[in-house]
Amino acid sequence: MLALLQILLSGLVTGSLYGLLALGIVLIYRTTGVLNFAYGALAATVTCFLYVLLTGPHLPFWQALLLSLLFALLLGAVVERGFARPLLAAPILTKAIATLALALVLQTVVQALWPQLTSPVHFPTPFEGQALRLGGLYLSLADGLALLTTALLLGLLQLFLQRTRLGIAMRATADSLEAARLMGIPVGLIFLFAWMLASLLAAIAGVLIAARQTVIDVQFMDPVLLLAFIGAVLGGLDRLAGAVVGGLVVGLADNVLALLLAGHSLGTLDLGDPGIRQTLIFAGFVLLLLLRPRGLFGGAALRRV
């Protein structure tokens, strides 16, 4: 029983990290219509930057983190101006391909600047080795922080979008670019802001994942990203809370499957293999999407004539 709870807790943590990533994916998709496949690379870039600050000049962790988050904002702004803006009018798949190209560029830049990150390195954090005990359950400090941060950020983001002028302007832009323009909303600034915000979220998710794994390299976000995308799509691609729930579903499924499959085998096939898990998750995802074409919570699409 306790083992199951422990697995569920661990699934919750994994899921909240997927959810945090999905949050940023949905934010960008909703406001600027970009399926952002560079999201993982953005997160990895900032995390690598943090790693360099920690290991190079040996800055204190929190100071380095603050600098990294500022760097994330800057990176978001640069990406929006230099890359998203020129492609604003492009069709959705063109933009998606462009984000993939961007990911390649970012990874290469990181590799060229900090060659030590081409192979896995240890990512030092002050939370390492510390843990909380809740009854019989074990929760590492990094995991606890991940849960807390996701919940906090989701809450803040909802408040921001519902209550502040800027948030409402963002939602208006997401609903209709033309209408927002006509209302005098500075659409360009909104896009800039959305990318900066998403980049910040990516950075936070990246650092949390790095703290959890304790080992990173330049591509450490790649396997996570596709699962985060699945979470975002399951959540419906158009609602923030849905993204987090979708991420949680994927994370829980991942951990529960790991528990169920561990130690079993089918003929020569080791079912505990992560490949099998991934196969099952993707199979489930494709099936779910066939049953509910617009995600778990999505309504029917209205066709306008």
Add this chain to the structure above:
Amino acid sequence: MKRHILALGNSRSSSPASPGSVLGAESGSAFAAAAGSDWRWLAGLVLLLLTLSGLPFLFEALFGDGADFQLHRVTLILILALAALAQNLLTGYAAQPSLGNAAFFGISAYLLAWLSSDLQQPYWLAVLVALVACALLGLLVGGPALSVSGAYLAIATLGLVVLTGSLLTLWDTSAGRQSYELTALPEVLGDDRSLYYCVLAVVVLIFVGAFHLLRSRVGRAWIALRDSEVAAAACGVALTRYKLLAFVVSAVLTGLAGVLYATWGTTATASMSSVEQTIAFLTMIVVGGPGSLLGSLLGALFVGLVPLLLGELPDPLALGPLQLPIAMLTTGIYGVLLLLALIFFPGGLSAIFARRPFVHASEEGESYGP
């Protein structure tokens, strides 16, 4: 009244991509080549064909002993062009943002390997079975895909690719192999030069067929549902039927490309059904030109040739005081080139060659009727 018209004009110019389009296609460039008798196009085409059929001899003169190796590389580009055409028919013409083609790419290659190597069936029979299987799978994927649209379809089909890739990997690991070797190839396809000619013949035949298909009732229906699904239905186009047809045709063509690819490399690998492969397919049509036959060729050229050219750069590359290991940089340079192509040729490289739409001389202001 006048203001009203102006407003209409504005709203048109501010939305460059047509409403139903996922890729915003080049203005009927498939048709542009056909409208009237443009001798320059014809001359270019003849020249291209002559060059391609004379290429083995040209390479022999250029590279000497390395000729067959170089020819082998060109064959790959031709095979890629086929896969690009498949993706373009589905996405650039029929406007279905499906990323699932890499699944058929891998499946057909594995079926070929399994049937010809393990079950020892004749090669040609194996190819036929693989293609039929792709058609059926295309129908199987296309059917449900009709209820999923836009970004959801894209991610769902991408999921399908990853799923296929991991299933193929599982097959490989459980059979205790790294990749699936093709051991029983017909003699004709074993030789680099005859393989080149076979692939060239297939590609030319299929591009000619596609050219005519796109100008026929079926191709027009695809373009119609891209430009406006509603109007297409009102004109009598059965949307479901034509979308399914696009899925099936695309699956079969991708399957053919997969079979040829496996033959070319004498092996089938699980990475044929991977996110990277999907990216390559998409890159080809986005860079080359969605909704353009020429674009499929140019896209294949970009994806097939640019990494090769980058491989020819001196290693390490000296940039001022920096000595950069080139192997690390090629992906980045490729990414930058890709970004530049997308930003500066939003309609694809084929837009460079697209002829200006016919403009009637005495046509200026608003006019209505004669």
Add this chain to the structure above:
Amino acid sequence: MDHEAQATSPQTGQARNVLLEVRGLNVRFGGLLAVAGLDLDIVEGEILALVGPNGAGKTTVLNCISGFVRPAAGSIRFAGRDLLALGPERRAALGIGRTFQNGQLFASLTVLENLLIGRHAHLRAGLFQGLLPFGPAKREDAQARQRAREILAWLGLEPYANRVVATLPAGLQKLVGVARALAGEPRLLLLDEPAAGVPMREVTVLVEHLRRWCTDLGLTLLLIEHNMHVVQAVAQRVCVLNYGRKLTEGEPTTVLREPAVLEAYLGREEEASPLLEQEVSDHAAR
């Protein structure tokens, strides 16, 4: 009012050939009843105008007839066949053509190709015939091109046959939309605001066209139109909708002067100018 319509329509139905018969049509969008209990008969060869203020449900009625909106209740029969079981493409094949308020043209194609798609239902070629550079597909295509050129010539659009539609001015695009619908050789043509966005001086040309189509082609027309000059000039009958209900139906001159119709258009302040004033239709078109 409803009673009146009920009384006359069966009569005319017996006397002349009713092409389209709408009975008890109800359309719901969420909680909103967009069309409520509409009965409508269109007699073969007539021109009927559907008018009413914005949001009255006119386009919704058209969408029900061409199959884009599924009504909650009611029946639609076309030339004796029940339409509701059929998809839009089957209805088009039966001979219902239409244009759209916002054009919905195939913008990346030429005018001629737009018309060829308009003839889609008349052609047969499938995948395998289409692949060939010769054979039946090319033959039927050549015939379709010939027919399309005739229609273009007839509408004075021939100089633009090979122009990509997106490059044409809005007024011409409007006409291409009509040409595309005509290319399908429909028995019933549904026109959604054919005069909207067309300069005043050319509206008269349009009116001439509309009349000619009906007499020359034996076409039956159902048009939505805000421009009351056009309605007055071409329609033999007018049906006024308001909040999804039929307000009244009859001769244009009498119907458009009815107080209830004026009120629907202008609101309660009765002092306003008669409906035939241009400002009103312009206002309504917004």
